[in-house]
Amino acid sequence: MSETSTTPHSGLGDKTIGEKARAKLGRRNVIFVGLMGAGKSAIGRLVAQQLKIPFVDTDSEIERVSRMTISELFASYGEDEFRALEMRVIKRLLRGGPKVVSTGGGAFVNDNTRRHIKRGGISMWLKADIEVLWERVSKREHRPLLKTENPKATLLALMERRYPIYQEADITIESRDVRKDIIVKEVLEAIASTELKA
Numbered sequence: 659m660s661e662t663s664t665t666p667h668s669g670l671g672d673k674t675i676g677e678k679a680r681a682k683l684g685r686r687n688v689i690f691v692g693l694m695g696a697g698k699s700a701i702g703r704l705v706a707q708q709l710k711i712p713f714v715d716t717d718s719e720i721e722r723v724s725r726m727t728i729s730e731l732f733a734s735y736g737e738d739e740f741r742a743l744e745m746r747v748i749k750r751l752l753r754g755g756p757k758v759v760s761t762g763g764g765a766f767v768n769d770n771t772r773r774h775i776k777r778g779g780i781s782m783w784l785k786a787d788i789e790v791l792w793e794r795v796s797k798r799e800h801r802p803l804l805k806t807e808n809p810k811a812t813l814l815a816l817m818e819r820r821y822p823i824y825q826e827a828d829i830t831i832e833s834r835d836v837r838k839d840i841i842v843k844e845v846l847e848a849i850a851s852t853e854l855k856a
């Protein structure tokens with residue numbers, strides 16, 4: 659991604675937006691929340707690159723520690739067990755920031771997990787409308803919650819139930835049908851200009 663400010667950086671005024679956001683962050687994590695297809699995994703990775711801090715996707719970490727795919731976990735143990743595992747993994751990942759942590763869509767909806775996320779850093783809701791989400795998730799088959807007769811209606815129902823909760827995130831960014839680096843820049847600008855909690 660190209661950045662707009664001039665290089666080389668001679669002083670504070672010449673900091674790039676990535677550097678400004680990084681300085682603001684200190685040891686806080688940036689935690690992406692939002693519905694399936696919002697872009698948490700893809701945008702989170704790019705944001706971490708710009709901030710020059712580690713990136714971790716909680717679903718990948720869950721798959722690594724369990725040696726099972728998310729679909730296999732849902733099929734073998736059910737959603738409640740998955741949520742319990744997800745909570746433990748997220749709690750552990752949030753230690754030792756700064757990191758960018760991209761969660762699965764249901765993580766922030768779980769009361770316990772949400773408490774850990776709120777304490778663990780800056781929560782960032784990638785908000786998207788149904789058409790954007792549907793266009794993205796319909797291309798892939800790995801999301802067990804969408805293996806229903808009418809997955810678009812399922813997505814819409816999840817949206818109605820979850821959006822009031824995602825709204826509790828510290829920052830909301832509209833994830834839309836534009837280039838990813840535009841969203842990444844908006845995320846960095848939002849971090850750089852946010853009023854931080856103590």
Ligand SMILES: Nc1ncnc2c1ncn2[C@@H]1O[C@H](COP(=O)(O)OP(=O)(O)O)[C@@H](O)[C@H]1O
Pocket residue numbers: 692693694695696697698699700701794795833834835836837838841
């Ligand atoms: N701003 C964007 N523009 C175009 N495609 C995007 C954008 N953000 C995400 N995507 C694509 O949408 C798909 C779903 O994104 P993903 O990061 O897996 O979402 P999530 O982790 O929130 O479910 C991926 O193929 C990703 O590359």
Ligand SMILES: O=C(O)C1=C[C@@H](OP(=O)(O)O)[C@@H](O)[C@H](O)C1
Pocket residue numbers: 692693694695698699717728761762763764765800801802803
């Ligand atoms: O919304 C959800 O409850 C889920 C979202 C998925 O992650 P993404 O949001 O990254 O697709 C994954 O954690 C699992 O399939 C459950």
Ligand SMILES: [Mg+2]
Pocket residue numbers: 698699700717760761762
């Ligand atoms: Mg994801």
